[in-house]
Amino acid sequence: MKERLKKGGDRYHHGNLRDALVRAAEQQIARSGDIALPLRDVARLVGVSHAAAYRHFDSKQALLAEVAARGFEALTVALTAGAARGRGPAERLVEAAVGYVSFALEQPGAYRVMFHATLKPFTRFPRLAEASLAALEVLRALVREGLATKAFSGEADAAVMATWALVHGQALLVLDGQLSGPFGIDAAQGALAARTSMKRLLEGLRR
Amino acid sequence: MKERLKKGGDRYHHGNLRDALVRAAEQQIARSGDIALPLRDVARLVGVSHAAAYRHFDSKQALLAEVAARGFEALTVALTAGAARGRGPAERLVEAAVGYVSFALEQPGAYRVMFHATLKPFTRFPRLAEASLAALEVLRALVREGLATKAFSGEADAAVMATWALVHGQALLVLDGQLSGPFGIDAAQGALAARTSMKRLLEGLRR
DNA sequence: TTCAGATGTGACCATTGGAAACATGCCGGC
DNA sequence: GCCGGCATGTTTCCAATGGTCACATCTGAA
Numbered sequence: 001m002k003e004r005l006k007k008g009g010d011r012y013h014h015g016n017l018r019d020a021l022v023r024a025a026e027q028q029i030a031r032s033g034d035i036a037l038p039l040r041d042v043a044r045l046v047g048v049s050h051a052a053a054y055r056h057f058d059s060k061q062a063l064l065a066e067v068a069a070r071g072f073e074a075l076t077v078a079l080t081a082g083a084a085r086g087r088g089p090a091e092r093l094v095e096a097a098v099g100y101v102s103f104a105l106e107q108p109g110a111y112r113v114m115f116h117a118t119l120k121p122f123t124r125f126p127r128l129a130e131a132s133l134a135a136l137e138v139l140r141a142l143v144r145e146g147l148a149t150k151a152f153s154g155e156a157d158a159a160v161m162a163t164w165a166l167v168h169g170q171a172l173l174v175l176d177g178q179l180s181g182p183f184g185i186d187a188a189q190g191a192l193a194a195r196t197s198m199k200r201l202l203e204g205l206r207r
Numbered sequence: 208m209k210e211r212l213k214k215g216g217d218r219y220h221h222g223n224l225r226d227a228l229v230r231a232a233e234q235q236i237a238r239s240g241d242i243a244l245p246l247r248d249v250a251r252l253v254g255v256s257h258a259a260a261y262r263h264f265d266s267k268q269a270l271l272a273e274v275a276a277r278g279f280e281a282l283t284v285a286l287t288a289g290a291a292r293g294r295g296p297a298e299r300l301v302e303a304a305v306g307y308v309s310f311a312l313e314q315p316g317a318y319r320v321m322f323h324a325t326l327k328p329f330t331r332f333p334r335l336a337e338a339s340l341a342a343l344e345v346l347r348a349l350v351r352e353g354l355a356t357k358a359f360s361g362e363a364d365a366a367v368m369a370t371w372a373l374v375h376g377q378a379l380l381v382l383d384g385q386l387s388g389p390f391g392i393d394a395a396q397g398a399l400a401a402r403t404s405m406k407r408l409l410e411g412l413r414r
Numbered sequence: 415t416t417c418a419g420a421t422g423t424g425a426c427c428a429t430t431g432g433a434a435a436c437a438t439g440c441c442g443g444c
Numbered sequence: 445g446c447c448g449g450c451a452t453g454t455t456t457c458c459a460a461t462g463g464t465c466a467c468a469t470c471t472g473a474a
Contacts, residue, residue, distance in 0.1 A: 011439090017452080017453085033324040033325070033327075034324055034325050036243060036325075038429080038430065038431090039430080039431065039432090040429085040430070040431085048453070048454090049453065049454050049455075050430090050431085050432090051432085051433085051434095051453075051454065051455080051456095052452075052453050052454075054431095054432070054433080055451075055452055055453070056452090059431080059432080060431065060432090112324075115379070115383055115385070117240040117241055117319075117382075117383050117384075118240070118241050118243075120240075120383065120384050132385075133388075133389065136389055154407070157390055158400070158403050158404065158407070159407070160390075161377070161380075161386065161390060161392070161400060161403075161404060162373065162377075162403070162404035162407050162408065164376065164380065165372075165373050165374075165376035165377035165380055165404055166369065166372050166373045166376055166404075166408070167372075167376070168376035168379065168380060169371065169372035169373055169374070169375035169376025169377070169379070170368070170369075170372035170376070172322070172375065172376070172379065173368075173371065173372055173375060175324070176322055176323075176324050176327065177324075177327050178322070178339075179368065181340075182340065182343055183364055183367075183368060185368070193365070193368060196365050196368075196369070197365065197368060197369035197372055197373075199411075200361070200365070200366070200369050200408065200411040200412055201369065201373070201407065201408045201411050202411060203410060203411030203412075203414060204406075204407040204408050204409060204410030204411035204412070205407055205410075205411075207410060218470090224421080224422085245460075245461065245462090246461080246462065246463090247460085247461070247462085255422070255423095256422065256423050256424075257461090257462085257463090258422075258423065258424080258463085258464085258465095259421075259422050259423075261462095261463070261464080262420080262421055262422070263421090266462080266463080267462065267463090
C-alpha cells in the first residue's frame, strides 16, 4: 500500500525521500550556481529534518554524487537524442554537441556537480564513474563512426578530446556568465553558439 | 624602516599580510582542488589569527577575488608570452592556446578561483572584471590579426568563443582528472594535447 | 615624546555537516 | 488481528566555519 500521500499531507514517513532530496539538491544548486548548498536547506525544502538525509546518504558528498550520476545518465540520453537528429556522421556529431551544451544549460545544477573536483576520485562512487564513462562512450562512438566512414580523419582519441573540451568549455563559459558581457551570449543562445563552434572544429577534423 | 623581518621572526605585525594571505590561499586551493578552503587554515599557514584577515579583506570572497584578479593578470602575461613564440598569425594563436592551458595547469588554484561562479557578478570586484577582460582581449587581438591577414575567415566573435571554449574545456578536463582515466592525459601532457586540439580547430577556422 | 590610526588577538555568535539517542510507523510471522 | 523488529524520521548535541567586536600592540608623524 504505497501512494496514498494525497490524504494526510504531513506524514511521518515521506515515502520517497531519497529521490526528493536528490531533486531538491539539484534545483538548489541550479538556483545558486554553487555547490556549497546547505544540506539543511535541501531538507527543509522537502519538509524534513536535516538528519533524515543521513538515512539515505552517507554524507552530503554522497548525495551530490547521486545528483552527478543521474546527471551523467541524463547527459547520455541527451547526447544520443542529439545525434539521432543528425544525418550523416558529421552532422550527428554536431547535433550531439548541441545536445550536450543544451543539457548543461537546462540542468545547470546537475552539470556543475558532475564536474566538481570534490567528487573525485570517482572510485568512491562507482555508479558515478560508470555513468560518466557511458556518456563519454557516446561521443567516442560518434567519432569512431566518422572515422570509419572517412567523414573525419586523424586519431580518434584526439578528436574525442577536442570535441569534449569544446563543448565542456562552451557550456561552462555560458553557465558562468563569462560570455554574457563580452559577447552577449546567455543561456538562450548558448546552444546555438555551440553549433557554430562545433561546425568550425569539425571542418578541422575532416581533413 | 621596512624589511627587517630577519630578526625577531615572530612579530606582532606581519609586514605584508595581504600578499601572504593571497599566496597562501592560492596554494591551499591548488592542493585541495577545491574553493572551499577554511579561511582559518590560510591564516594559520601565514602564522596569524583568522580575524587578522579581515583587516585586509571584507570577506573570504574578497580574498578569493584578489586571487582571481592576480590570476587573470598572470594569464594575460602567459597568453602574450605564448603568442610571442609563434610565427605567423595561425601559429601565434596556437601557441597562445598552449600558454593558456599551461597556465591553468601550473596554477590550478588560481585558475579554479578565476572561473568560480560565486565571484560573479564581477561588478562587486571591479579589478577582477578588468583583469578578466584584459586577458580576453589578448585572444581577441590574435583572432583579429588572423582575420586581417586572411589567415582565418569568418566572424571574429565566433572564432574567439570557439578558441576560448576549447582551451577552457581542455584545461578543466585535465585539472579535474577527467582525461586521466579514459585517455591517460594528466597535467604533464595537458598542454601538448591542447596544441593538438587547437591545431584541429584552427584548420576549421582557416576557411 | 606622544598619540592617532593601522594591524593583530581572543572571545563570542549563528550556521553548518555530522553523530547519537529516541520516536514513529510499516510489515511479515504468529 | 496483533505484535515485534526494522526502516525511517526527529531532537539534541558537537566541532568547525565565516564573521563581528572589544581590546592589545605597533608605527609613524606632529
